[in-house]
Amino acid sequence: MTGIEFFAGWLNTPETGFWGLIILFVWQMSGYMMLIYISFLNNIPEEILEAADMDGANPLQVFFRIKLPMLMPAFTVTLFLTLSNAFKIYDQNLALTQGGPFNSTQMVAMNIYNEAFGMRKMGYAQAKAVIFLVIIVIISVVQISLTRKKEVSA
Structure with a gap:
C-alpha cells in the first residue's frame, strides 16, 4: 500500500x-x-532582554514575563486569521473530500454553496450565509476584544 491509498482511504x-x-488546515x-x-x-527590544538578564532573570522568567506578553499582538493577529479562515474553508474541502462521505465532512461554506447552486435554493442559502456572517x-469581535486586553507595549 502506497501513501496515496492510505490517505485516500483515510479521507x-x-x-x-x-x-x-x-490536519491540512x-x-x-x-x-x-x-x-x-x-x-x-x-x-x-534588545534593551528589555538585557535589563532582564542584568536583573538575574532566568530564561523561563524572560519567556513568561517579557516575551510572551510582548507576543500578545501576534496572538491576536494569528488567532483572528486562523479563526476567520477556518470558518471559510471551502477549496480544501472540495479538493479532498467533496463533503463526503454522506456529507460528514461538509463544512459550512460548502454547505451554503451546495444549497445555492446544487439544490437551487438561493434564498435559503443566502439566509444561511447572512447568519454565518x-x-x-460575533466570534471575531469577542476574540479580538479578549486578546487585546492582554496586549502590552514596549
Missing part, C-alpha cells in the same frame, strides 16, 4: 475525514503563523 471515512481536513496555516511570530519576536463577526 473517505466519516470518522477520520474531518480530522484530515483539520493546520499544516497550511503553520508557516504563515510562524512568520508572524518570528517577526514579532525579532521586534522585542453574523456568527463569524
Whole structure:
C-alpha cells in the first residue's frame, strides 16, 4: 500500500475525514503563523532582554514575563486569521473530500454553496450565509476584544 491509498482511504471515512481536513488546515496555516511570530519576536527590544538578564532573570522568567506578553499582538493577529479562515474553508474541502462521505465532512461554506447552486435554493442559502456572517463577526469581535486586553507595549 502506497501513501496515496492510505490517505485516500483515510479521507473517505466519516470518522477520520474531518480530522484530515483539520490536519491540512493546520499544516497550511503553520508557516504563515510562524512568520508572524518570528517577526514579532525579532521586534522585542534588545534593551528589555538585557535589563532582564542584568536583573538575574532566568530564561523561563524572560519567556513568561517579557516575551510572551510582548507576543500578545501576534496572538491576536494569528488567532483572528486562523479563526476567520477556518470558518471559510471551502477549496480544501472540495479538493479532498467533496463533503463526503454522506456529507460528514461538509463544512459550512460548502454547505451554503451546495444549497445555492446544487439544490437551487438561493434564498435559503443566502439566509444561511447572512447568519454565518453574523456568527463569524460575533466570534471575531469577542476574540479580538479578549486578546487585546492582554496586549502590552514596549
